[in-house]
Amino acid sequence: MRVLPIVCAGLLAQAAAGQSAKQPAAGDAEASLRDGTVAQEHGDLKTAIADFRRALALKPDLVQARANLGAALAAAGQMDAAIEEDGRVLEISPQNEAVRMNLAMAYYRTGNLNQARLEFEKLHALHPADLNTAILLGYTYNKLRREADAAALLAPLEPGREDDFDFEYVYAYALIGSGKQDAGLPRMEKLAKAKNSAEAWLLAGSARFYRGEMQTARADLDAAVELNPKLPGLFTMAGQARYAMKDMPAATSAFQAALRADPTDFVANRDLGAMRLKEGDTANAKPLLELALQLHPTDPLTRLEMAKLDEQTGKYAEAAAILEALTRTDPNWLDAHWLLAAVYAELNRPEDGKHERALAHDIEIKQKAATPKKD
The missing domain is CATH 1.25.40 (Serine Threonine Protein Phosphatase 5, Tetratricopeptide repeat)
Incomplete structure (x- = not known):
């Protein structure tokens, strides 16, 4: 979702007007900017980055070259460098909204969510009705566990956008996370069905599970498994729902699938170990529970299961x-x-x-x- 700033002819003209004795260098700088822009448009990021840097070496105050350099660096995955360049542009041109969006996205992609939030909030304040910015800010609030803020932000924008997948996903997530599950779950399940979204089914199924609605939770999670069995954490959640419904063969199968994907999955180790222990299979329960305890030494349920194991083995x-x-x-x-x-x-x-x-x-x-x- 990287926003590439459009070359600003007025800004270039203003920069060129200030040249006198260094006019040839300025011309070379602008030529490098044009070459870099062409390379960037064709996806040749290495060449684009080199051209933009050449332009800046000749003319350090060529703002558009620095803005495009930030965009190219981000597209190449060099986020820290992109953030540095975007920040330098905004010091000179704080009204440049395209670069501010680039900066916000770079912060988001590096996991610096608080800085991303600040930049998205500035953009949202300028354009409160802009859907793209509101969605990105909503996602950031959700990541920061500020789901109530995300729900309040998005609620006024929903009318007429009930079929917009991106909007409804972040809004439904916010509603569920802020305790308004009666409003959020139907939205999440509606879009999961409409878009065949495994992620949406997983979120809905997880929420249903924690509400104790095991039958619906299992149905939602099974729908997610059918669509994308490689979704992280899915088989663990599906196993828990099946375990709660006392369908031990199905729960065993799900937990085993989870452990094939991630042998250090804490919940899968703990719950499959507990199941094995309940079956009297202490030999197979022991390594599962020991690993779960190693992963989370203070987890009360794991410690209880270890006590059961010790009791069954005479310790x-x-x-x-x-x-x-x-x-x-x-x-x-x-x-x-x-x-x-x-x-x-x-x-x-x-x-x-x-x-x-x-x-x-x-x-x-x-x-x-x-x-x-x-x-």
């Missing part, structure tokens, strides 16, 4: 140490208390086991009382 003291730490951190963790009671029994600590069972019983009563009754 009762190790299991007790993990569970005691977990129950100190979360005194209301029912599963941890019940398992600790069983471990204390194996360690011949009947009083401690009795105490844990009593705690677990009390927690269970409180949780049942706090659960809303179904009509």
